[in-house]
Amino acid sequence: MVNTQSSKWTDYVVFGLSVFLIFCLLFESFLELPVLVAWIGRWHPLLLHFPIVLLLIAIFLSLTGRNVPPNLLLVGVLSALLTAISGFFLGKEAGTRGDLLFWHKWLGSALALLAVLWYWAKSTGWHNPVFAKGIPLAITGLVFFTGHYGGMVTHGEDFLTLPTGKAPMEIPENPLVYAHIVQPILEQNCVQCHNPNKQKGGLLMTGLPGLRKGGEKGNTLIPGQPEASEMIRRLHLPVEDEEHMPPEGERPLQDNEIRILERWIALGASDTLRMDHLEPSEPLAKLIQDLMVPDPMQNWETLPKVVDSTLLRLSSDYLTLTRMANATNALKVNVYMPPKYDAQMVLDLIPIQKNIVELDLSGLPIGQKEMAFTANCPNLEWLEVDRTPISDVEMDTLGHLEKVRFLKVFETRIGDASLTLFRDWKDLKRLYIWDTQVSPQVLEEFKLERPEVLIENGINNEVRSFFIASDSIPKN
Amino acid sequence: MGHHHGPKEKPSLKVNRRHFFSQLSVGIGSLALGSLLIPDLFKGPSKEVAAKALGVPHFAPKAKRIIYLFQAGAPSQLETFDHKPTLRKRMGEDLPESIRNGQRLTGMTANQNKFPLMPPKVGFQQHGQSGTWISDFFPYTAKIADEITVIRSMHTEAINHDPAITFFQTGSQISGRPCMGSWLSYGLGSENKNLPSFVVLTSRGKGNSQGLYAKLWSSGFLDSKHQGVLLRSGKDPVLYLNDPEGLSRSDKRHLLDHVSSLNKMHHVETGDDEIESRIAQYEMAYRMQMSVPDVMDISKEPESIIKLYGEDCQVPGTYAANALQARRLAENGVRFIQLYHQGWDQHGNLPNEMAGQAKDVDQASAALVLDLKQRGMLEDTLVVWGGEFGRGNYCQGKFDPNNYGRDHHPRAFSIWMAGGGIKPGLNYGQTDEFGYNVVENPVHINDFHATLMHSMGLDHENLIYKYQGRRFRLTDVAGHVVKDILA
Numbered sequence: 001m002v003n004t005q006s007s008k009w010t011d012y013v014v015f016g017l018s019v020f021l022i023f024c025l026l027f028e029s030f031l032e033l034p035v036l037v038a039w040i041g042r043w044h045p046l047l048l049h050f051p052i053v054l055l056l057i058a059i060f061l062s063l064t065g066r067n068v069p070p071n072l073l074l075v076g077v078l079s080a081l082l083t084a085i086s087g088f089f090l091g092k093e094a095g096t097r098g099d100l101l102f103w104h105k106w107l108g109s110a111l112a113l114l115a116v117l118w119y120w121a122k123s124t125g126w127h128n129p130v131f132a133k134g135i136p137l138a139i140t141g142l143v144f145f146t147g148h149y150g151g152m153v154t155h156g157e158d159f160l161t162l163p164t165g166k167a168p169m170e171i172p173e174n175p176l177v178y179a180h181i182v183q184p185i186l187e188q189n190c191v192q193c194h195n196p197n198k199q200k201g202g203l204l205m206t207g208l209p210g211l212r213k214g215g216e217k218g219n220t221l222i223p224g225q226p227e228a229s230e231m232i233r234r235l236h237l238p239v240e241d242e243e244h245m246p247p248e249g250e251r252p253l254q255d256n257e258i259r260i261l262e263r264w265i266a267l268g269a270s271d272t273l274r275m276d277h278l279e280p281s282e283p284l285a286k287l288i289q290d291l292m293v294p295d296p297m298q299n300w301e302t303l304p305k306v307v308d309s310t311l312l313r314l315s316s317d318y319l320t321l322t323r324m325a326n327a328t329n330a331l332k333v334n335v336y337m338p339p340k341y342d343a344q345m346v347l348d349l350i351p352i353q354k355n356i357v358e359l360d361l362s363g364l365p366i367g368q369k370e371m372a373f374t375a376n377c378p379n380l381e382w383l384e385v386d387r388t389p390i391s392d393v394e395m396d397t398l399g400h401l402e403k404v405r406f407l408k409v410f411e412t413r414i415g416d417a418s419l420t421l422f423r424d425w426k427d428l429k430r431l432y433i434w435d436t437q438v439s440p441q442v443l444e445e446f447k448l449e450r451p452e453v454l455i456e457n458g459i460n461n462e463v464r465s466f467f468i469a470s471d472s473i474p475k476n
Numbered sequence: 477m478g479h480h481h482g483p484k485e486k487p488s489l490k491v492n493r494r495h496f497f498s499q500l501s502v503g504i505g506s507l508a509l510g511s512l513l514i515p516d517l518f519k520g521p522s523k524e525v526a527a528k529a530l531g532v533p534h535f536a537p538k539a540k541r542i543i544y545l546f547q548a549g550a551p552s553q554l555e556t557f558d559h560k561p562t563l564r565k566r567m568g569e570d571l572p573e574s575i576r577n578g579q580r581l582t583g584m585t586a587n588q589n590k591f592p593l594m595p596p597k598v599g600f601q602q603h604g605q606s607g608t609w610i611s612d613f614f615p616y617t618a619k620i621a622d623e624i625t626v627i628r629s630m631h632t633e634a635i636n637h638d639p640a641i642t643f644f645q646t647g648s649q650i651s652g653r654p655c656m657g658s659w660l661s662y663g664l665g666s667e668n669k670n671l672p673s674f675v676v677l678t679s680r681g682k683g684n685s686q687g688l689y690a691k692l693w694s695s696g697f698l699d700s701k702h703q704g705v706l707l708r709s710g711k712d713p714v715l716y717l718n719d720p721e722g723l724s725r726s727d728k729r730h731l732l733d734h735v736s737s738l739n740k741m742h743h744v745e746t747g748d749d750e751i752e753s754r755i756a757q758y759e760m761a762y763r764m765q766m767s768v769p770d771v772m773d774i775s776k777e778p779e780s781i782i783k784l785y786g787e788d789c790q791v792p793g794t795y796a797a798n799a800l801q802a803r804r805l806a807e808n809g810v811r812f813i814q815l816y817h818q819g820w821d822q823h824g825n826l827p828n829e830m831a832g833q834a835k836d837v838d839q840a841s842a843a844l845v846l847d848l849k850q851r852g853m854l855e856d857t858l859v860v861w862g863g864e865f866g867r868g869n870y871c872q873g874k875f876d877p878n879n880y881g882r883d884h885h886p887r888a889f890s891i892w893m894a895g896g897g898i899k900p901g902l903n904y905g906q907t908d909e910f911g912y913n914v915v916e917n918p919v920h921i922n923d924f925h926a927t928l929m930h931s932m933g934l935d936h937e938n939l940i941y942k943y944q945g946r947r948f949r950l951t952d953v954a955g956h957v958v959k960d961i962l963a
Contacts, residue, residue: 255959283960296536317669317763320809325533325933334809336668339766363807386851408852432852459784459846463619467843468783 010074011123017081018116024088025109033092041089048087048150050079052143055115059136068122077112077119084112087150098196100157104149111142156192171292177278178208178271181288182264185257186211189246208271223269226262235261260287300330303379306355314352319345324357330379332358343369350376358382362408365389371397384408386432392417400424408432410456416442423449434458531665533933538897538962539858540667542660542928543802543813543848545841547833548641549686549820550889552867552882554911555596555830557626557890559609562909563869564595567877571870575912582635584823584872585883591870593910594880597827606901613834616842617892622901623845623854624861624892625961629905629914632865632886632921637686637821640864640886643921645692647950654696654941656925657812659950660932661702662695663939668809670767672705672760675810677798681819681836683829688816697943701753701760704814707801709793713772717765725765732758771808774800785843796840803847806857820863823872824881837861845894858896858931865889869911888914897931899963922955930957 024031033041054076061068091105118135121127151159171180186205192198194205203220204210211231214220219230226232235258237244246252253261263284267273278285306329315321318338324330333356335346341364349356356377361370362384371394374383381403391413398421405427409418415437422428423446433443434457447455458464554560571591585591599612604621617624634640639649646653654662657674666673676693693704707713719728736755743751774782774790777800782789789796795817802813817837822829841861848854866889867882874880888907894900906916919927926936929950936951 286960320667320669322665323532325536328536334667336670336808384852406852406855410851430852430855432850434850456850456852459850463846464780464784466619467616467786467839467846468780 010078014074014077014081014116014119017078017085018113021081021084021088021109021112024085028088028092031092033089037089038093041086041091041093044083044086044090045154047079047083048147051076051083051112051115052147054079055139055143059140062136063133070123073119073122077115080112080115084108100149100153100197104146104153107142107146107149111139111146114139114142153197156195157197171288174275175288175292176271177264177267177273177275177284177288178269181260181291183207185253185260189251189253189257193246208269211269221265221269224266226265229265232258232262232265256287256290260284260291263287296330297325297328300324300328300357303329303355305329306331306352310352314348316345321349321352329355330357331355332360334360335364337364341365343367346370346373349373353377354379356380360384361388363387366394368394368397371395375399375401377401378403380404381427382406385412387411390414395421403427405429409436410458411435413437415439419443419446422446428453430454430456432456530663533664534935534938535933537931537933538856539895539931539933540856541806541809541811541813542657542858542860542896542932543806543844544656544815545799545802545837545844545859545861546641546644546814546816547820547837547861547863548688548816548818549637549684549822550640550863550865550867550884551820551833552596552822552826552830553628553888553890553907554867554869554882555598555611555613555826556834557608557610557892558628558888558907558911559600559611560595560869560907560909560911563593563911566593567595568592568875571910571912575908575910577913579885579887580635581868582884585868585870588872591868592875593869594871594875594877594882597878597880598830604901606903608901608903613831614838616839620842620845620894623849624894625898625900625902625904626890626892627904627919627961628888628890628907629916629918630862630866630889630891630921630924631914631918632889634865635884635886637864637884640884641686641692644864646696647922647925647952651691652696653948654698654702654950655693655704656928656950657693657704657814658695658698658702659939660812660929660934662698662941663929663934664811664932666809667811668767669760670763671771671805671808671810672764673811674702674704674814675805675812676704676706676814676816677801678706678816678818679793679795679798679836681795681817681833683819683833684821684823685818686821688818692816693814697948698941699753700750701756704812707768707772709797713768714761714764717761717768719765728762728765732762767808771804772801774804781847784847786839789840795836796843799840799844803844803851803853806848806853807851822867822881823883825879826881827879848895854895856896858898858928859894860891860928861893862891863889885912888912893961897963899961902961904958904961917958917960919958920954922951923958925951926955927958927961931962 054072058068058073058076061072087108088105091101114135118139121131121135148160175181190205193200194203194210196204196206201215203215204213211221215230217230219228221231222228231245234243234245235253239248239252244252263282264273267282267284275285275288278288311321311323311331318336320334320336322332324332331352333349338345343366346361346366347369350373353373353376357379359374359377359380359382361374363386364370366385366388367390371390374380374385375398380401383401383404383406386408387410389412390409392415395409395414395418402425404425407422407425407428407430410432411434413436416439419433419438419442422431428450429452431453433455443455443457446453459467554563569592571593576591580586596611600609601612601618602608603610603618606622608621608624608626610618610621632640632643634643634649642651643649645655647656655674657676661673664673674693678688690706693706695701695703705714708715712718719725735758739751739755743755774797781800785800786796788794789800791797795815798815802815805813817833819829819833819836845854845859848857848859866885866887868885869882872881872883888911904917905914905919907913908915929936929939936949936955936957940947940949942948
């Protein structure tokens with residue numbers, strides 16, 4: 001009879017804990033937790049695993065028509081109650097709560113109490129076929145949803161969203177420093193723990209008001225004083241330091257991200273500051289510019305794969321073929337004048353044409369064949385054909401090389417027709433065109449039409465005459 | 477009696493001790509793993525893979541090559557780029573101990589009982605949109621003020637030439653480590669297989685000079701093919717490169733082919749990698765017989781270019797000639813072109829000597845930047861101008877504002893850089909009003925190296941060579957990239 005006695009005793013515990021849980025839920029706003037009780041709340045993340053496993057095993061046995069060992073169910077129910085109560089304490093500690101915590105609390109409590117109901121029904125032998133299936137199914141649903149909400153509280157709302165290939169954030173032309181630059185950095189690194197649902201240290205980082213209000217000490221952000229701002233201080237601590245943010249195990253902020261936050265705070269942490277308000281010498285301007293320039297490596301990700309043995313095979317003493325950087329399929333080609341030049345050495349590169357982003361043919365006796373080859377390099381960004389015999393005719397073969405940013409054509413015979421051609425190269429940024437047959441008028445027109453293109457038309461006359469006027473070096 | 481040789485061993489078993497130990501660790505690993513997974517792995521450590529990972533930048537680089545205009549002997553920052561009016565106001569006053577702050581001095585002035593502050597004899601003006609202060613010794617450099625970034629906050633630890641220049645070249649004051657140029661050659665490989673990737677050109681001014689030694693372009697413990705090649709002025713730019721009279725190029729080719737096949741046999745026997753290096757160097761020398769005379773021949777340069785660099789660039793062995801040569805080498809894909817101009821060690825007679833030294837280098841240095849710019853090469857060529865340390869702000873020797881000297885000074889000095897992903901027209905770093913200590917944005921030599929490597933697409937913390945059980949980097953265990961000066 002030891003068995004019945006002990007089961008009676010445990011029933012009282014289950015009953016008592018249930019009452020306590022209901023009491024907590026009803027009188028939540030009147031409760032003030034002693035420190036020790038709050039500490040018990042910290043055990044919630046450990047305890048919660050037991051009810052999930054134990055109850056799911058019990059449910060599985062029950063639904064497959066097997067016998068549910070009474071002790072298994074008892075321990076499951078007890079752990080569910082303890083988890084709910086400790087979770088309640090932990091939630092109390094969090095201060096302000098959001099929707100996620102609200103749902104987690106009520107679903108979790110419902111789960112514990114429903115488990116108690118099931119335990120009671122089983123132990124009293126009360127049997128109703130609908131309930132016998134319904135309760136376990138309801139508990140399963142509750143386990144899933146409670147767990148999901150709890151997970152979102154801990155790991156952030158988008159923890160389970162499918163990775164979307166991390167689309168690079170679009171920064172508009174003249175970005176607002178706070179909205180387009182600073183807040184996205186915070187979103188990526190801080191908001192996971194400092195949001196309405198999980199306001200660690202009492203700090204809310206989802207918006208400027210929360211940052212200004214600060215955490216427990218209120219000194220998170222002091223406009224104009226990055227050194228005095230707690231968030232900057234913590235970013236700079238060694239990673240091993242307890243107070244370093246983000247905490248151990250999370251990706252630390254990159255140097256440029258920290259500098260952006262610093263400079264933004266130094267400039268007053270305003271949300272109306274725009275890129276064009278910044279002095280050119282202000283480091284923040286440069287930092288933001290860097291963010292806005294797309295990483296070339298990213299552009300090259302879509303290039304077809306090329307293996308090293310191909311590069312070795314196509315290289316020769318006079319043709320250097322290398323990757324732009326490790327782990328990219330973008331290629332750079334430098335051709336040097338061999339004792340006997342033959343266009344074939346360039347044409348041999350046809351199989352890897354799509355991979356060529358930089359092509360240096362300067363100083364070679366190139367002609368129509370090489371230009372036709374070049375025209376078929378769709379990803380070309382950098383082209384050097386200076387000091388070659390090409391003229392407008394060969395240039396015309398190129399047609400539209402849309403991606404070319406950098407073009408060297410100085411010391412060639414190209415003329416106005418070529419310049420008209422370059423007008424449509426929409427990515428063109430630099431043009432080295434001195435010592436060609438381009439007429440000054442057409443060049444002026446080009447400058448008006450494409451003011452963003454930096455044109456190098458030889459050394460400025462005033463400077464040149466300064467250098468040439470006096471030969472100051474005394475002869476020995 | 478001579479030795480009696482036993483029956484000839486099978487060549488494949490002839491593995492020398494060095495080869496054996498270097499392969500041992502990998503060998504054991506691949507034995508276990510390789511025999512299980514990939515039978516081919518057993519054939520040897522994946523040497524080829526390692527070789528490929530080298531020779532390619534770590535990330536997309538801004539600069540593809542560097543021209544380093546080294547002013548050997550250490551030009552004074554106070555007569556070049558660091559304008560300090562306080563020195564004139566307090567001329568003759570003793571350098572305050574609060575400023576010197578225990579700085580050790582060289583034996584040349586350590587025994588002076590006074591350290592009277594000495595202002596520069598030369599005037600200073602602001603130039604360009606950037607308002608860069610440049611002394612009147614450098615009228616041509618003043619014209620490129622908006623193309624260059626002046627760093628006034630360089631500092632080093634060494635106080636004597638040899639350790640200081642060795643530090644600049646190798647990242648260590650003690651000889652034996654590979655030079656910057658060798659590290660870059662090791663990390664990035666060659667852009668043009670017909671020329672060495674690291675070339676050195678020297679010239680000498682009339683000022684007080686310090687020696688230059690081959691260790692300043694040594695590859696240290698890196699493969700000897702990465703060492704700098706000194707191109708001399710005159711008939712034989714590279715000694716012993718030309719064939720003896722009567723030997724035709726095809727005879728030379730036959731000779732090389734036979735030597736090479738013998739060397740390859742020897743390599744199979746011993747597995748010593750230096751043999752492969754040697755074969756490669758013979759081939760390189762053979763191609764250089766054609767490429768070097770071609771690149772050194774400035775006869776095709778137009779008059780406008782000659783005048784830009786100054787007429788002296790036609791005189792072989794001058795700084796101006798070397799500067800023009802540097803451009804030609806850069807055009808031909810040499811990665812690291814190191815110029816040295818000796819004669820900047822002004823312990824006395826500073827105003828006169830520096831005027832002469834500045835005349836040697838001013839026009840050609842500025843012309844080089846302008847020439848590179850018009851050729852679009854400033855986009856991907858980094859130019860550096862500077863010495864191994866700075867000079868003291870107090871007078872060395874007899875106090876005479878018209879004829880004074882300055883002793884070595886490690887705590888602050890100025891250099892400039894241009895192109896290759898460096899912001900143009902920037903003034904970076906500041907010294908105190910005495911020009912003695914850095915008060916803003918200090919740049920240590922390790923930082924300088926880290927920044928140069930970054931421009932070339934290399935992460936200075938990830939270009940590592942293991943030698944005698946220790947891992948070495950150019951920046952050893954220090955160095956931060958100076959991001960503020962990057963464009």
